[in-house]
Amino acid sequence: MKTLLLNKEDVGGLISMKEVIGTVEEAYKAFNSGQVIQPPYTCIHLPPPRGEIDFKLGYCEANEIISMKSSSGGFPNNPTEHGVPSGMGTILLFDARTCALICVMDGSLLTGLRTGAAGAVSVKALARTNAKTITSIGTGNQARMQIRAIREVMTIEAIHAWDHHPQTLARYKADIEREFGIPVVMARSKQDAVEQADILVTTTRGKGSLVEADWVRPGTHIVAIGTDTQGKQELEPEIFRNAKIVNDSIAQCVE
Amino acid sequence: MKTLLLNKEDVGGLISMKEVIGTVEEAYKAFNSGQVIQPPYTCIHLPPPRGEIDFKLGYCEANEIISMKSSSGGFPNNPTEHGVPSGMGTILLFDARTCALICVMDGSLLTGLRTGAAGAVSVKALARTNAKTITSIGTGNQARMQIRAIREVMTIEAIHAWDHHPQTLARYKADIEREFGIPVVMARSKQDAVEQADILVTTTRGKGSLVEADWVRPGTHIVAIGTDTQGKQELEPEIFRNAKIVNDSIAQCVE
Structure with missing residues (x-):
C-alpha cells in the first residue's frame, strides 16, 4: 500500500x-x-x-x-x-x-479554490446572464479567489471594491488589475460599491450587518461567503425577505 | 514548518x-x-x-x-x-x-498498544493484588496485546484461554508461551476457563452473552474489551448487578 x-x-x-x-x-x-x-x-x-x-x-x-x-x-x-x-x-x-x-x-x-469555485457555480446557475459588474466587500485572499473563479464563467467588465483598510484595498486593486486585467474601482463607501453591483461578493469576517437592503438593486446576485458559522453576519436580514435563497447544505445553514 | x-x-x-x-x-x-x-x-x-x-x-x-x-x-x-x-x-x-x-x-x-495499556491500567488500579491467573475469552491480536500489557503490571502465573476455533486457540497458546513464557491452558469450555479467572479478559466481536454470571467468582476483575459500540455484548447483564463498574468515558458508554 x-x-x-x-x-x-x-x-x-x-x-x-x-x-x-x-x-x-x-x-x-x-x-x-x-x-x-x-x-x-x-x-x-x-x-x-x-x-x-x-x-x-x-x-x-x-x-x-x-x-x-x-x-x-x-x-x-x-x-x-x-x-x-x-x-x-x-x-x-x-x-x-x-x-x-x-x-x-x-x-x-x-479550500480556497473550492470556495471560489462554489461562488462561480452559483453565478453560472443563478446570476443574470447580462451581469457585467462585480462588487467585492472584502479584499483578502478569498475575495481574489472569487474573482479568479467567477471570471471562468462570465466576462467581468469592472469590479467595485471596498475594504475598511485603504492600503489593503489599494493592494487588491493592483493585484487584480495585474493578474486578470480587470479594472478595479476603489469605492468611497460600501453603499457606493453595492449600488454598482450586478453581482455582490462578500468575503469579510462577518462581524455585523455590512450590507443594507436599500443599497441592493433588484436582480442582484449575492455570493455571501463570510457568514460561514453561527454568530457571523454580513447582510441585513431585510435582504432575505425578498430574496431567492439557495444554499449547499440546509442542515448546515439552520439551527 | x-x-x-x-x-x-x-x-x-x-x-x-x-x-x-x-x-x-x-x-x-x-x-x-x-x-x-x-x-x-x-x-x-x-x-x-x-x-x-x-x-x-x-x-x-x-x-x-x-x-x-x-x-x-x-x-x-x-x-x-x-x-x-x-x-x-x-x-x-x-x-x-x-x-x-x-x-x-x-x-x-x-491503537492496539493503547487498548492493551487500558486493560493494564485497570488491572493496576482495580484488580486484587494477589491475582495470578488470567482467563482470555478470545485469542486474536488484542487478546495478545492485553497479555503484553498486563504482564507489565503483575506476574501472570497462568492463562486459561478459550476460542471458538481450536486452531486459533492453539496458535495463541504457542505464541504466548514462546513470546512471554507464560503457560497457556486451552480450556475445554468457556465455563471452565472463566471459573479459573482472577482476571477475565474478553476480546471477542461482542456478538452475544458469552460469559454467564454464575461462572464468575466474587472478586474477579473483568477487562471487557470487545463491547466497544452499541449493539455489541459479551457479558450477561446479571454480571453488572453486583459489579463495581468503571469506565473511561461515561458519555461514550450510555445512550
Whole structure:
C-alpha cells in the first residue's frame, strides 16, 4: 500500500480553477441526489487569541473516496510569532473499498479554490446572464479567489471594491488589475460599491450587518461567503425577505 | 514548518508498552480532570460486506497537542482481495499553539498498544493484588496485546484461554508461551476457563452473552474489551448487578 504525499506547491501544479469549478458542480449534484454521506463537522475551539480547527468528512459513492479535511483558522499571531499562516489545512483521502489511506495533501489551497469555485457555480446557475459588474466587500485572499473563479464563467467588465483598510484595498486593486486585467474601482463607501453591483461578493469576517437592503438593486446576485458559522453576519436580514435563497447544505445553514 | 512521517515500523521502534501504559494512565487523569477536550467521534459505515471508519479527536491542554485518529475495521475481504489488513489506522498530530500539522503516523499499532495499556491500567488500579491467573475469552491480536500489557503490571502465573476455533486457540497458546513464557491452558469450555479467572479478559466481536454470571467468582476483575459500540455484548447483564463498574468515558458508554 502506498500513500501519495502532496504539498501546497504540488497541489497547485496539479489542478486548475476550471477543473475545480467542474468538480464542485458535480459534487453539489452528487450531494443533493443522496450519493454523498457527509456527517456533521467537528470543531475544536482553542483558547483566545487562538481560533479553531474543524474536521470535515465526506464519502462519495460515485468514486468510492472518503475524504477528511482538517482546517484551522483565526490564529492572528501565527505569522509573526511562529512563522506559519494564520490558517492551515490538510486533506486525507481514503480508498473506500478498503479504507486504505491513499493520499495526504495540503488542504489550504484546495479550500480556497473550492470556495471560489462554489461562488462561480452559483453565478453560472443563478446570476443574470447580462451581469457585467462585480462588487467585492472584502479584499483578502478569498475575495481574489472569487474573482479568479467567477471570471471562468462570465466576462467581468469592472469590479467595485471596498475594504475598511485603504492600503489593503489599494493592494487588491493592483493585484487584480495585474493578474486578470480587470479594472478595479476603489469605492468611497460600501453603499457606493453595492449600488454598482450586478453581482455582490462578500468575503469579510462577518462581524455585523455590512450590507443594507436599500443599497441592493433588484436582480442582484449575492455570493455571501463570510457568514460561514453561527454568530457571523454580513447582510441585513431585510435582504432575505425578498430574496431567492439557495444554499449547499440546509442542515448546515439552520439551527 | 516540517511534518514528521512515521510508518508502522517507525512507531514500533519508538515506543514501548511500558511507556504507553504510563501515558494512558496520565491521559485518563487528564481526561477526568477536565484538561482534555474530546468531541464525540464520527463514524462512516460502508455498504456490507465492508465495515466502518471512525474519526476521533482530542485536544490535550497539558501538552498543547491536538490529535486525530482515523481507524477502520471490519473489512473481511481486504487481505485476500486487496492485500491490505482488514482494519487500518492513521494518526495526525497538530501543534495546538498554531494548529500546524506536526506528525502523520500509522495508527494501527498504537491503537492496539493503547487498548492493551487500558486493560493494564485497570488491572493496576482495580484488580486484587494477589491475582495470578488470567482467563482470555478470545485469542486474536488484542487478546495478545492485553497479555503484553498486563504482564507489565503483575506476574501472570497462568492463562486459561478459550476460542471458538481450536486452531486459533492453539496458535495463541504457542505464541504466548514462546513470546512471554507464560503457560497457556486451552480450556475445554468457556465455563471452565472463566471459573479459573482472577482476571477475565474478553476480546471477542461482542456478538452475544458469552460469559454467564454464575461462572464468575466474587472478586474477579473483568477487562471487557470487545463491547466497544452499541449493539455489541459479551457479558450477561446479571454480571453488572453486583459489579463495581468503571469506565473511561461515561458519555461514550450510555445512550
